[in-house]
Amino acid sequence: MSDTPFYGPDFDLLSKQDPDIAEILLSELHRQQSDLQLIASENFTSRAVLAALGSTLSNKYAEGYAGKRYYGGCEEVDKAEILAIDRAKSLFGAEHANVQPHSGASANIAVYAAFTKPGDTVLAMSLPHGGHLTHGSKVNFSGKWFNVVSYGVRQSDELIDYDELRDLAIANKPKMICSGATAYPSLIDFEKVRAICDEVGAIMWVDAAHFIGLVAGKAIPSPVPYADVVSFTTHKVLRGPRGGMILSKAAHAAAIDKAVFPGMQGGPIMSAVAGKAVALKECAQPSYQKYALDVISNCQELAKGLENEGMRAVSGGTQTHLALIDIRSTNVNGKVADQRCGLAGIVLNKNAIPFDPESPAVTSGIRVGSAATTTQGLGKAEMHVIASFIARAIATEAEGELSQIKKEVHALTSRFPIYAA
Numbered sequence: 001m002s003d004t005p006f007y008g009p010d011f012d013l014l015s016k017q018d019p020d021i022a023e024i025l026l027s028e029l030h031r032q033q034s035d036l037q038l039i040a041s042e043n044f045t046s047r048a049v050l051a052a053l054g055s056t057l058s059n060k061y062a063e064g065y066a067g068k069r070y071y072g073g074c075e076e077v078d079k080a081e082i083l084a085i086d087r088a089k090s091l092f093g094a095e096h097a098n099v100q101p102h103s104g105a106s107a108n109i110a111v112y113a114a115f116t117k118p119g120d121t122v123l124a125m126s127l128p129h130g131g132h133l134t135h136g137s138k139v140n141f142s143g144k145w146f147n148v149v150s151y152g153v154r155q156s157d158e159l160i161d162y163d164e165l166r167d168l169a170i171a172n173k174p175k176m177i178c179s180g181a182t183a184y185p186s187l188i189d190f191e192k193v194r195a196i197c198d199e200v201g202a203i204m205w206v207d208a209a210h211f212i213g214l215v216a217g218k219a220i221p222s223p224v225p226y227a228d229v230v231s232f233t234t235h236k237v238l239r240g241p242r243g244g245m246i247l248s249k250a251a252h253a254a255a256i257d258k259a260v261f262p263g264m265q266g267g268p269i270m271s272a273v274a275g276k277a278v279a280l281k282e283c284a285q286p287s288y289q290k291y292a293l294d295v296i297s298n299c300q301e302l303a304k305g306l307e308n309e310g311m312r313a314v315s316g317g318t319q320t321h322l323a324l325i326d327i328r329s330t331n332v333n334g335k336v337a338d339q340r341c342g343l344a345g346i347v348l349n350k351n352a353i354p355f356d357p358e359s360p361a362v363t364s365g366i367r368v369g370s371a372a373t374t375t376q377g378l379g380k381a382e383m384h385v386i387a388s389f390i391a392r393a394i395a396t397e398a399e400g401e402l403s404q405i406k407k408e409v410h411a412l413t414s415r416f417p418i419y420a421a
Protein backbone atom coordinates (compact mmCIF):
# COMPACT_ATOMS: atom_id res chain seq x y z
CA MET A 1 0.00 0.00 0.00
CA SER A 2 1.63 3.18 -1.19
CA ASP A 3 0.44 5.37 1.68
CA THR A 4 1.70 3.07 4.43
CA PRO A 5 5.45 3.54 4.47
CA PHE A 6 5.31 3.18 8.22
CA TYR A 7 4.18 -0.44 8.06
CA GLY A 8 6.64 -1.70 5.43
CA PRO A 9 6.87 -5.12 3.74
CA ASP A 10 5.19 -7.09 6.55
CA PHE A 11 2.15 -4.88 6.17
CA ASP A 12 2.02 -5.61 2.44
CA LEU A 13 2.04 -9.30 3.32
CA LEU A 14 -0.76 -8.84 5.85
CA SER A 15 -2.76 -6.81 3.33
CA LYS A 16 -2.72 -9.75 0.94
CA GLN A 17 -3.35 -12.39 3.56
CA ASP A 18 -5.93 -10.62 5.71
CA PRO A 19 -7.17 -7.40 4.09
CA ASP A 20 -9.88 -6.99 6.75
CA ILE A 21 -7.40 -6.68 9.60
CA ALA A 22 -4.92 -4.73 7.44
CA GLU A 23 -7.63 -2.18 6.75
CA ILE A 24 -8.34 -1.78 10.47
CA LEU A 25 -4.64 -1.25 11.22
CA LEU A 26 -4.46 1.36 8.52
CA SER A 27 -7.59 3.18 9.65
CA GLU A 28 -6.37 3.21 13.24
CA LEU A 29 -3.02 4.66 12.12
CA HIS A 30 -4.87 7.39 10.26
CA ARG A 31 -7.13 8.06 13.25
CA GLN A 32 -4.12 8.45 15.53
CA GLN A 33 -2.39 10.68 12.97
CA SER A 34 -5.28 12.99 12.25
CA ASP A 35 -7.34 13.39 15.44
CA LEU A 36 -6.09 15.05 18.62
CA GLN A 37 -5.19 12.39 21.19
CA LEU A 38 -5.84 13.89 24.62
CA ILE A 39 -6.58 10.72 26.63
CA ALA A 40 -4.29 11.23 29.63
CA SER A 41 -3.25 7.56 29.75
CA GLU A 42 -2.25 7.24 26.08
CA ASN A 43 0.87 8.07 24.11
CA PHE A 44 2.62 7.34 20.81
CA THR A 45 5.29 4.74 21.46
CA SER A 46 8.42 4.71 19.33
CA ARG A 47 8.89 2.63 16.20
CA ALA A 48 11.68 0.80 18.03
CA VAL A 49 9.21 -0.30 20.73
CA LEU A 50 6.68 -1.30 18.06
CA ALA A 51 9.40 -3.34 16.33
CA ALA A 52 10.08 -5.26 19.55
CA LEU A 53 6.34 -5.84 20.03
CA GLY A 54 5.97 -7.19 16.52
CA SER A 55 8.94 -9.55 16.86
CA THR A 56 9.37 -13.32 17.09
CA LEU A 57 9.77 -12.98 20.86
CA SER A 58 5.99 -13.18 20.81
CA ASN A 59 6.36 -16.89 19.98
CA LYS A 60 8.30 -17.84 23.08
CA TYR A 61 6.98 -19.37 26.27
CA ALA A 62 9.17 -18.41 29.25
CA GLU A 63 7.35 -19.26 32.48
CA GLY A 64 9.64 -18.53 35.40
CA TYR A 65 12.51 -16.08 35.61
CA ALA A 66 15.83 -15.73 33.77
CA GLY A 67 17.99 -18.79 34.45
CA LYS A 68 15.06 -20.55 36.19
CA ARG A 69 12.56 -21.19 33.38
CA TYR A 70 10.17 -24.07 32.96
CA TYR A 71 10.89 -24.29 29.21
CA GLY A 72 13.98 -24.77 27.08
CA GLY A 73 15.15 -22.31 24.47
CA CYS A 74 14.94 -19.25 26.73
CA GLU A 75 18.56 -18.10 26.28
CA GLU A 76 17.67 -15.10 24.12
CA VAL A 77 14.54 -13.98 25.96
CA ASP A 78 16.48 -14.28 29.24
CA LYS A 79 18.86 -11.61 27.93
CA ALA A 80 15.94 -9.31 27.07
CA GLU A 81 14.36 -9.70 30.51
CA ILE A 82 17.68 -9.13 32.31
CA LEU A 83 18.24 -5.95 30.27
CA ALA A 84 14.74 -4.71 31.10
CA ILE A 85 15.27 -5.39 34.82
CA ASP A 86 18.71 -3.76 34.91
CA ARG A 87 17.47 -0.70 33.03
CA ALA A 88 14.44 -0.33 35.32
CA LYS A 89 16.58 -0.59 38.46
CA SER A 90 19.08 1.91 37.12
CA LEU A 91 16.52 4.42 35.79
CA PHE A 92 14.47 4.49 38.99
CA GLY A 93 17.19 3.69 41.54
CA ALA A 94 15.17 0.65 42.60
CA GLU A 95 16.47 -2.35 44.52
CA HIS A 96 14.24 -4.81 42.65
CA ALA A 97 12.19 -4.84 39.44
CA ASN A 98 9.68 -7.31 38.05
CA VAL A 99 8.97 -6.58 34.38
CA GLN A 100 6.51 -9.39 33.69
CA PRO A 101 3.03 -8.02 34.60
CA HIS A 102 0.80 -7.97 31.53
CA SER A 103 -0.92 -4.74 32.63
CA GLY A 104 -1.35 -2.27 35.46
CA ALA A 105 -4.27 -4.24 36.89
CA SER A 106 -2.17 -7.44 36.77
CA ALA A 107 0.66 -5.65 38.58
CA ASN A 108 -1.80 -4.47 41.24
CA ILE A 109 -3.24 -7.96 41.76
CA ALA A 110 0.33 -9.14 42.39
CA VAL A 111 0.88 -6.35 44.93
CA TYR A 112 -2.25 -7.41 46.87
CA ALA A 113 -1.12 -11.04 46.66
CA ALA A 114 2.40 -10.25 47.89
CA PHE A 115 1.39 -8.24 50.95
CA THR A 116 -2.19 -9.11 51.95
CA LYS A 117 -4.71 -11.90 52.35
CA PRO A 118 -8.36 -11.70 51.31
CA GLY A 119 -10.30 -9.86 53.99
CA ASP A 120 -7.37 -7.62 55.01
CA THR A 121 -7.87 -3.88 55.28
CA VAL A 122 -6.28 -1.62 52.68
CA LEU A 123 -6.51 2.17 52.53
CA ALA A 124 -6.72 3.67 49.03
CA MET A 125 -8.01 6.69 47.16
CA SER A 126 -11.69 6.57 46.28
CA LEU A 127 -12.51 6.14 42.59
CA PRO A 128 -14.93 9.12 42.47
CA HIS A 129 -12.09 11.30 43.80
CA GLY A 130 -9.66 10.07 41.16
CA GLY A 131 -8.55 6.58 42.32
CA HIS A 132 -8.65 3.42 40.20
CA LEU A 133 -10.86 0.33 39.89
CA THR A 134 -8.14 -1.79 41.51
CA HIS A 135 -8.07 0.54 44.53
CA GLY A 136 -11.20 -0.99 46.04
CA SER A 137 -14.07 -0.51 43.61
CA LYS A 138 -16.96 -2.79 44.58
CA VAL A 139 -17.14 -4.16 41.02
CA ASN A 140 -13.44 -5.09 41.01
CA PHE A 141 -11.60 -7.97 42.74
CA SER A 142 -10.08 -5.41 45.12
CA GLY A 143 -13.43 -4.29 46.49
CA LYS A 144 -14.86 -7.82 46.50
CA TRP A 145 -11.96 -9.58 48.23
CA PHE A 146 -10.52 -6.86 50.49
CA ASN A 147 -11.84 -4.46 53.06
CA VAL A 148 -10.83 -1.29 51.24
CA VAL A 149 -11.32 1.93 53.16
CA SER A 150 -11.28 4.98 50.91
CA TYR A 151 -9.80 8.41 51.44
CA GLY A 152 -10.45 11.38 49.19
CA VAL A 153 -9.66 14.99 48.54
CA ARG A 154 -10.75 18.03 50.58
CA GLN A 155 -13.75 19.85 49.14
CA SER A 156 -12.12 23.25 49.73
CA ASP A 157 -9.01 22.78 47.57
CA GLU A 158 -9.50 19.33 45.96
CA LEU A 159 -6.14 18.14 47.31
CA ILE A 160 -5.51 14.95 49.29
CA ASP A 161 -6.32 15.54 52.94
CA TYR A 162 -3.32 13.93 54.69
CA ASP A 163 -4.89 14.58 58.11
CA GLU A 164 -7.95 12.56 57.06
CA LEU A 165 -5.65 9.89 55.63
CA ARG A 166 -3.76 9.65 58.93
CA ASP A 167 -6.98 9.56 60.98
CA LEU A 168 -8.35 6.75 58.76
CA ALA A 169 -5.07 4.86 59.03
CA ILE A 170 -5.05 5.07 62.82
CA ALA A 171 -8.74 4.09 63.05
CA ASN A 172 -8.59 1.17 60.57
CA LYS A 173 -5.01 -0.12 60.97
CA PRO A 174 -4.63 -1.10 57.28
CA LYS A 175 -2.15 -3.73 56.21
CA MET A 176 -1.28 -1.56 53.21
CA ILE A 177 -1.82 2.06 52.13
CA CYS A 178 -2.06 2.84 48.43
CA SER A 179 -1.24 6.24 46.93
CA GLY A 180 -1.79 6.96 43.28
CA ALA A 181 -4.70 7.93 41.09
CA THR A 182 -5.97 8.24 37.55
CA ALA A 183 -7.43 11.73 37.77
CA TYR A 184 -5.41 13.64 40.37
CA PRO A 185 -3.59 16.59 38.75
CA SER A 186 -1.39 17.41 41.77
CA LEU A 187 1.76 15.85 43.21
CA ILE A 188 1.51 13.35 46.07
CA ASP A 189 3.55 14.00 49.23
CA PHE A 190 5.29 10.61 49.54
CA GLU A 191 7.21 11.66 52.64
CA LYS A 192 3.94 12.30 54.48
CA VAL A 193 2.46 8.99 53.30
CA ARG A 194 5.62 7.15 54.44
CA ALA A 195 5.33 8.73 57.90
CA ILE A 196 1.68 7.60 58.16
CA CYS A 197 2.60 4.07 57.01
CA ASP A 198 5.38 3.92 59.62
CA GLU A 199 3.05 5.18 62.34
CA VAL A 200 0.51 2.40 61.74
CA GLY A 201 2.89 -0.31 60.48
CA ALA A 202 1.40 -0.45 56.96
CA ILE A 203 3.09 -1.40 53.70
CA MET A 204 3.49 1.70 51.51
CA TRP A 205 2.26 0.93 48.00
CA VAL A 206 2.37 3.58 45.28
CA ASP A 207 0.40 2.94 42.11
CA ALA A 208 2.44 5.28 39.92
CA ALA A 209 0.87 4.25 36.58
CA HIS A 210 -0.09 7.76 35.58
CA PHE A 211 2.97 9.72 36.58
CA ILE A 212 5.87 7.22 36.47
CA GLY A 213 6.96 8.64 33.09
CA LEU A 214 7.39 12.05 34.69
CA VAL A 215 9.47 10.38 37.42
CA ALA A 216 11.54 8.61 34.75
CA GLY A 217 12.16 11.99 33.13
CA LYS A 218 13.13 13.47 36.52
CA ALA A 219 10.41 16.09 36.15
CA ILE A 220 8.66 15.28 39.46
CA PRO A 221 9.78 13.65 42.74
CA SER A 222 10.09 9.87 42.83
CA PRO A 223 8.12 7.59 45.17
CA VAL A 224 10.82 4.88 44.89
CA PRO A 225 12.98 5.96 47.86
CA TYR A 226 9.91 6.01 50.14
CA ALA A 227 7.68 3.14 49.03
CA ASP A 228 7.91 -0.55 49.81
CA VAL A 229 6.44 -1.23 46.40
CA VAL A 230 5.65 0.82 43.28
CA SER A 231 3.45 -0.58 40.52
CA PHE A 232 2.77 1.02 37.17
CA THR A 233 1.87 0.65 33.53
CA THR A 234 4.50 1.15 30.87
CA HIS A 235 2.40 2.77 28.15
CA LYS A 236 1.33 6.14 29.53
CA VAL A 237 3.78 9.08 29.82
CA LEU A 238 6.54 6.42 30.01
CA ARG A 239 5.79 5.81 26.31
CA GLY A 240 6.57 2.10 26.27
CA PRO A 241 4.57 -0.93 25.20
CA ARG A 242 1.21 -1.78 26.77
CA GLY A 243 2.10 -3.59 30.00
CA GLY A 244 2.92 -3.37 33.70
CA MET A 245 5.92 -3.36 36.01
CA ILE A 246 6.65 -3.51 39.75
CA LEU A 247 9.58 -1.98 41.65
CA SER A 248 10.25 -2.84 45.27
CA LYS A 249 12.74 -2.88 48.11
CA ALA A 250 15.05 -5.92 47.98
CA ALA A 251 13.39 -7.32 51.11
CA HIS A 252 10.14 -7.76 49.14
CA ALA A 253 11.70 -9.15 45.95
CA ALA A 254 10.86 -12.80 46.58
CA ALA A 255 7.26 -12.04 47.60
CA ILE A 256 6.69 -9.88 44.51
CA ASP A 257 8.23 -12.37 42.10
CA LYS A 258 6.22 -15.25 43.57
CA ALA A 259 3.03 -13.21 43.40
CA VAL A 260 3.55 -12.41 39.70
CA PHE A 261 4.60 -15.94 38.72
CA PRO A 262 3.25 -18.46 39.57
CA GLY A 263 0.79 -16.52 41.73
CA MET A 264 -1.03 -14.54 39.11
CA GLN A 265 0.39 -15.11 35.63
CA GLY A 266 1.77 -17.93 33.53
CA GLY A 267 4.17 -17.12 30.72
CA PRO A 268 5.25 -13.49 30.34
CA ILE A 269 4.72 -11.76 27.01
CA MET A 270 8.39 -11.63 26.03
CA SER A 271 7.86 -9.28 23.07
CA ALA A 272 6.37 -6.80 25.55
CA VAL A 273 9.24 -7.39 27.99
CA ALA A 274 11.69 -6.54 25.17
CA GLY A 275 9.58 -3.49 24.33
CA LYS A 276 9.80 -2.39 27.98
CA ALA A 277 13.60 -2.67 27.79
CA VAL A 278 13.65 -0.50 24.66
CA ALA A 279 11.42 2.14 26.26
CA LEU A 280 13.50 2.23 29.45
CA LYS A 281 16.62 2.91 27.39
CA GLU A 282 14.80 5.75 25.63
CA CYS A 283 13.69 7.17 28.99
CA ALA A 284 17.31 7.40 30.16
CA GLN A 285 18.17 9.87 27.34
CA PRO A 286 18.37 13.65 27.99
CA SER A 287 15.77 14.17 25.22
CA TYR A 288 13.26 12.21 27.30
CA GLN A 289 13.92 14.44 30.32
CA LYS A 290 13.10 17.45 28.17
CA TYR A 291 9.99 15.65 26.94
CA ALA A 292 8.79 15.04 30.52
CA LEU A 293 9.18 18.72 31.40
CA ASP A 294 7.40 19.73 28.19
CA VAL A 295 4.51 17.37 28.98
CA ILE A 296 3.91 19.23 32.25
CA SER A 297 4.27 22.74 30.83
CA ASN A 298 1.99 21.84 27.91
CA CYS A 299 -0.65 20.48 30.24
CA GLN A 300 -0.44 23.59 32.40
CA GLU A 301 -0.94 25.70 29.29
CA LEU A 302 -3.89 23.57 28.15
CA ALA A 303 -5.53 23.94 31.57
CA LYS A 304 -4.97 27.72 31.43
CA GLY A 305 -6.45 27.82 27.95
CA LEU A 306 -9.56 25.98 29.11
CA GLU A 307 -9.85 28.34 32.08
CA ASN A 308 -9.63 31.28 29.67
CA GLU A 309 -12.58 29.66 27.88
CA GLY A 310 -14.60 29.82 31.12
CA MET A 311 -14.08 26.28 32.44
CA ARG A 312 -12.51 25.45 35.82
CA ALA A 313 -9.40 23.34 36.36
CA VAL A 314 -9.93 21.12 39.40
CA SER A 315 -7.48 21.98 42.22
CA GLY A 316 -6.58 25.18 40.39
CA GLY A 317 -4.49 23.67 37.59
CA THR A 318 -2.01 20.85 37.20
CA GLN A 319 1.50 19.85 38.20
CA THR A 320 1.46 16.78 35.98
CA HIS A 321 0.51 15.45 32.55
CA LEU A 322 -3.24 15.61 33.15
CA ALA A 323 -5.85 18.18 33.99
CA LEU A 324 -9.32 17.53 35.30
CA ILE A 325 -11.76 20.15 34.08
CA ASP A 326 -15.06 21.04 35.73
CA ILE A 327 -17.26 22.01 32.79
CA ARG A 328 -20.46 22.87 34.67
CA SER A 329 -20.15 26.50 33.54
CA THR A 330 -20.88 25.32 29.98
CA ASN A 331 -24.20 23.72 31.01
CA VAL A 332 -23.07 20.61 29.14
CA ASN A 333 -22.26 17.41 31.03
CA GLY A 334 -19.13 15.29 30.62
CA LYS A 335 -20.86 12.62 28.55
CA VAL A 336 -22.18 15.08 25.96
CA ALA A 337 -18.90 17.02 25.92
CA ASP A 338 -16.98 13.79 25.26
CA GLN A 339 -19.34 12.93 22.38
CA ARG A 340 -19.21 16.38 20.82
CA CYS A 341 -15.42 16.54 21.07
CA GLY A 342 -15.24 13.08 19.49
CA LEU A 343 -17.26 14.31 16.51
CA ALA A 344 -14.83 17.22 16.23
CA GLY A 345 -11.79 14.91 16.11
CA ILE A 346 -10.75 15.61 19.71
CA VAL A 347 -10.31 12.39 21.67
CA LEU A 348 -10.66 12.83 25.44
CA ASN A 349 -12.77 11.29 28.17
CA LYS A 350 -15.60 12.35 30.42
CA ASN A 351 -14.48 12.15 34.03
CA ALA A 352 -16.06 12.56 37.45
CA ILE A 353 -14.85 15.60 39.36
CA PRO A 354 -14.56 15.41 43.16
CA PHE A 355 -18.01 15.59 44.82
CA ASP A 356 -19.60 15.27 41.37
CA PRO A 357 -23.39 15.70 41.45
CA GLU A 358 -23.71 13.64 38.25
CA SER A 359 -23.46 9.84 37.97
CA PRO A 360 -20.17 8.24 36.80
CA ALA A 361 -21.80 7.52 33.43
CA VAL A 362 -22.59 11.22 32.92
CA THR A 363 -20.14 13.28 35.04
CA SER A 364 -19.52 17.02 35.24
CA GLY A 365 -16.01 16.92 33.91
CA ILE A 366 -13.52 16.01 31.25
CA ARG A 367 -9.96 14.76 31.68
CA VAL A 368 -7.28 15.92 29.27
CA GLY A 369 -3.65 14.89 29.01
CA SER A 370 -0.63 16.14 27.11
CA ALA A 371 1.55 13.01 26.80
CA ALA A 372 0.65 12.14 23.19
CA THR A 373 0.44 15.65 21.76
CA THR A 374 3.82 16.49 23.31
CA THR A 375 5.37 13.40 21.70
CA GLN A 376 3.86 14.68 18.46
CA GLY A 377 5.72 17.97 18.91
CA LEU A 378 2.87 20.32 19.79
CA GLY A 379 3.85 23.17 22.13
CA LYS A 380 2.36 25.84 24.32
CA ALA A 381 0.84 27.90 21.49
CA GLU A 382 -0.95 24.83 20.13
CA MET A 383 -2.33 24.04 23.59
CA HIS A 384 -4.29 27.29 23.47
CA VAL A 385 -5.58 26.42 19.99
CA ILE A 386 -6.68 23.01 21.33
CA ALA A 387 -8.45 24.70 24.26
CA SER A 388 -10.42 26.85 21.84
CA PHE A 389 -11.32 23.77 19.74
CA ILE A 390 -12.60 22.01 22.87
CA ALA A 391 -14.62 25.04 23.97
CA ARG A 392 -16.20 25.41 20.53
CA ALA A 393 -17.01 21.69 20.31
CA ILE A 394 -18.61 21.58 23.76
CA ALA A 395 -20.70 24.66 22.93
CA THR A 396 -22.38 23.26 19.82
CA GLU A 397 -24.52 20.36 18.73
CA ALA A 398 -24.53 21.55 15.10
CA GLU A 399 -22.99 18.91 12.88
CA GLY A 400 -21.68 21.54 10.47
CA GLU A 401 -19.73 23.34 13.17
CA LEU A 402 -18.38 20.06 14.59
CA SER A 403 -17.18 19.04 11.10
CA GLN A 404 -15.61 22.47 10.63
CA ILE A 405 -13.70 22.06 13.93
CA LYS A 406 -12.62 18.60 12.81
CA LYS A 407 -11.19 20.10 9.60
CA GLU A 408 -9.25 22.64 11.67
CA VAL A 409 -8.05 19.84 14.01
CA HIS A 410 -6.79 17.87 11.02
CA ALA A 411 -5.08 20.95 9.61
CA LEU A 412 -3.28 21.33 12.93
CA THR A 413 -2.24 17.67 13.30
CA SER A 414 -1.05 17.53 9.69
CA ARG A 415 1.65 20.02 10.72
CA PHE A 416 2.86 17.53 13.38
CA PRO A 417 2.97 14.15 11.63
CA ILE A 418 3.50 11.01 13.67
CA TYR A 419 4.76 7.71 12.23
CA ALA A 420 5.45 9.54 8.96
CA ALA A 421 7.53 8.10 6.14
Ligand code: DSN
Binds near residue numbers: 040182
Ligand atom coordinates in the same frame (compact mmCIF):
# COMPACT_ATOMS: atom_id res chain seq x y z
N1 DSN B 1 -7.53 3.32 32.14
C1 DSN B 1 -6.48 4.11 32.74
C2 DSN B 1 -6.74 5.56 32.61
O1 DSN B 1 -7.25 5.99 31.61
O2 DSN B 1 -6.42 6.31 33.52
C3 DSN B 1 -6.19 3.72 34.13
O3 DSN B 1 -5.93 2.38 34.18
